[in-house]
Amino acid sequence: MVDDSELKSALRQYWGYESFRPLQERAVKSLLAGRDVAVVMPTGGGKSLCYQLPAVVSGRTAVVISPLIALMQDQVAQLAQVGISAALVNSTLDAATQSQIIWAAIAGRYRLLYLSPERLSRADTVTWLRKVPLAFFAIDEAHCISEWGHEFRPEYRQLRLLKENFPGVAVAAFTASATRRVRHDILDQLRLSEPDKYIASFHRPNLRYLVRECDQATQETLLVEALYSYRDANAIVYSPTIRRVGQTVELLRRNGIAAVAYHGQMEADERRRNQELWMADETPVLVGTIAFGLGINKGNVRSVIHLSLPKSLEQYYQEAGRAGRDGEPADCALLWRKADVGLLSHFINQMEDPEEARRSWQRLREMRNFAESRVCRPLQICHHFGETPKWAACNNCDACKSAPEWMLLPEQEKRRKRRKGVADEVPVLRTPLPVAPAIREGPHPELMRYLREWRRRVALERGFPPYIVMNDATLTEICRRLPRSLSELFLVPGIGERKAERYGRDLLDAVDKFR
Numbered sequence: 001m002v003d004d005s006e007l008k009s010a011l012r013q014y015w016g017y018e019s020f021r022p023l024q025e026r027a028v029k030s031l032l033a034g035r036d037v038a039v040v041m042p043t044g045g046g047k048s049l050c051y052q053l054p055a056v057v058s059g060r061t062a063v064v065i066s067p068l069i070a071l072m073q074d075q076v077a078q079l080a081q082v083g084i085s086a087a088l089v090n091s092t093l094d095a096a097t098q099s100q101i102i103w104a105a106i107a108g109r110y111r112l113l114y115l116s117p118e119r120l121s122r123a124d125t126v127t128w129l130r131k132v133p134l135a136f137f138a139i140d141e142a143h144c145i146s147e148w149g150h151e152f153r154p155e156y157r158q159l160r161l162l163k164e165n166f167p168g169v170a171v172a173a174f175t176a177s178a179t180r181r182v183r184h185d186i187l188d189q190l191r192l193s194e195p196d197k198y199i200a201s202f203h204r205p206n207l208r209y210l211v212r213e214c215d216q217a218t219q220e221t222l223l224v225e226a227l228y229s230y231r232d233a234n235a236i237v238y239s240p241t242i243r244r245v246g247q248t249v250e251l252l253r254r255n256g257i258a259a260v261a262y263h264g265q266m267e268a269d270e271r272r273r274n275q276e277l278w279m280a281d282e283t284p285v286l287v288g289t290i291a292f293g294l295g296i297n298k299g300n301v302r303s304v305i306h307l308s309l310p311k312s313l314e315q316y317y318q319e320a321g322r323a324g325r326d327g328e329p330a331d332c333a334l335l336w337r338k339a340d341v342g343l344l345s346h347f348i349n350q351m352e353d354p355e356e357a358r359r360s361w362q363r364l365r366e367m368r369n370f371a372e373s374r375v376c377r378p379l380q381i382c383h384h385f386g387e388t389p390k391w392a393a394c395n396n397c398d399a400c401k402s403a404p405e406w407m408l409l410p411e412q413e414k415r416r417k418r419r420k421g422v423a424d425e426v427p428v429l430r431t432p433l434p435v436a437p438a439i440r441e442g443p444h445p446e447l448m449r450y451l452r453e454w455r456r457r458v459a460l461e462r463g464f465p466p467y468i469v470m471n472d473a474t475l476t477e478i479c480r481r482l483p484r485s486l487s488e489l490f491l492v493p494g495i496g497e498r499k500a501e502r503y504g505r506d507l508l509d510a511v512d513k514f515r
Contacts, residue, residue: 016493016495023041034170041198042200043204043318052084052111061111064115067144077464087104117155142190143178146185150311176318177318179386206327208330211370227252229405229406230302236323239289239307260277261287304320305333306335309367444479451479489504
C-alpha cells in the first residue's frame with residue numbers, strides 16, 4: 001500500500017502542489033485500495049488528478065474512458081508536459097501507430113491509456129486490454145450514461161459490461177454535473193460494488209452568476225458592454241442557433257471586438273482553426289452553439305455569456321462552469337428572452353418518446369424557475385443538485401445585489417430618458433464606459449502580460465494550447481512571489497520538477513528583467 005509521503009511526493013513532483021483539494025486524497029486512496037469510486041466535483045475542482053495520481057504511483061495502467069478525441073489529446077499532452085507516460089487509441093491514428101501503442105500498453109509502458117466508449121465496446125479491444133496490467137477504469141463525463149443526464153449518449157450504456165469483461169478491476173465514475181437521480185442511475189448502470197462516494201460542493205465561490213431577462217436590443221447592448229468590460233480577456237458566448245452565431249460575430253466585429261464562430265455546420269478545418277485561435281489566446285471571444293465546449297480545458301476564461309435559456313439547469317451549470325477553471329474570478333451571464341421558452345417548448349412538442357418529453361418539460365420548468373427567481377443563484381444550484389449549504393446568500397450574484405456596471409447600463413439609460421421626457425427605448429449599441437475588467441492581473445500587470453506572451457510563443461512552437469504550458473493561476477503566483485532561483489520557483493503551486501527543468505530558466509530571466 002502506498003503511504004502518505006509517497007502520495008505527497010508524487011503530487012509535488014508532477015503537479016507542483018503541496019496539498020490536495022477537498023476529497024481528492026480520499027478518492028485517490030480508495031482507487032489505490034482497489035475499490036469502486038463515484039466522484040462528483042465541479043468543473044475545475046481537480047477530478048483528473050483523482051485518477052491520474054493513483055495511476056502514477058500504482059505502477060500499472062489506468063484506462064480512461066472519455067467522450068471526445070480533443071479532450072483525450074489535451075490530457076495526453078498535459079501529462080507529457082509533467083513527465084507522465086500516457087497514450088490514446090482512436091480513429092485519428094493509422095493502423096501501424098495503433099498497433100505500436102497497443103503493444104506498448106501490453107508491456108506496461110503507460111500509466112494512463114485513453115479510449116472512447118465506442119472503442120471499448122469492441123471485442124478486439126477487450127481481448128488485448130485483458131493482457132494489459134490494469135490498475136482501474138476511470139469513466140469521465142459519467143452523466144452521459146444516464147437518460148436523466150443532460151448529455152445522454154447511448155454508447156455509454158456499453159460500459160455496464162466492464163464488470164463482466166474485467167472482473168476484479170475497480171471502476172471509477174467522474175462527473176461535474178449530476179443530480180441525485182442521475183448519480184443513482186450511474187451507480188446502477190455501471191453495476192458498481194458498494195462504491196466509495198465523494199461529492200464535493202457545487203458552489204464555486206469564484207464565479208459570479210448574473211441573470212437578466214431582456215429584449216433583443218437590450219441583449220445586444222448588454223453583450224457588447226460586457227465584452228468591453230472584459231477586454232483582452234477570454235470569453236465564450238453561447239448562441240441558440242447557427243444563424244445567431246454568425247449575426248453575433250458580425251455584431252462584435254463591428255464594435256471592435258475580435259471574435260470567431262463555432263458550430264456543427266462549419267467545415268471541419270475552419271471549425272478547428274477557429275477553436276485553435278481561441279485556445280491559443282489569438283482571438284479572445286468565441287461565439288458558438290452548444291456543440292462547443294465538452295472537454296474544453298482552458299483555465300483562463302473570464303466570462304461565459306448565454307444568449308438564450310439552456311435546456312436544463314445541469315446544462316447551464318456545466319457550460320457556465322467553463323469560466324474560471326483556474327480559480328480566478330469570472331462571470332457567468334445569462335441574457336435570456338421570453339421567446340426562448342417558446343422555442344424550447346416547440347422542440348419538446350416534436351419528441352416522439354413520451355418519457356423523454358416528460359423529462360424535458362421538467363428540465364425546462366427548473367431552468368425557467370432559476371431564471372425568473374430572485375433567490376441567490378448559487379443557492380438554487382446547490383439545492384438543485386441535492387446539496388444544502390449552511391449559508392443563505394453568496395453575496396456575489398445579481399440576486400444578492402452584486403452586479404457589474406455593464407449590467408445596469410440599460411436601466412440607467414431608461415431612467416435618464418424618462419427624466420428628459422424621451423421615448424422609452426434602448427439603443428442597440430452605445431459608447432463603452434471605462435469599466436474595470438473582471439480579470440485579476442496580480443500585483444505586477446506588466447510582468448503578467450510579458451509572461452502570457454512568453455507562454456503564447458512557447459505554445460505556438462510546441463503546437464498545443466497555452467494553458468498546457470502553464471495556467472494563469474501559476475503565472476499570477478510567479479508575479480506575486482518574484483522567485484530568484486530554481487528552488488524558489490519550485491515552491492510556486494503548479495510548478496513540478498519537469499516544468500521547472502523545462503521552463504525555469506526562461507521564467508527566472510523574465511522575472512530578472514522585470515526586477
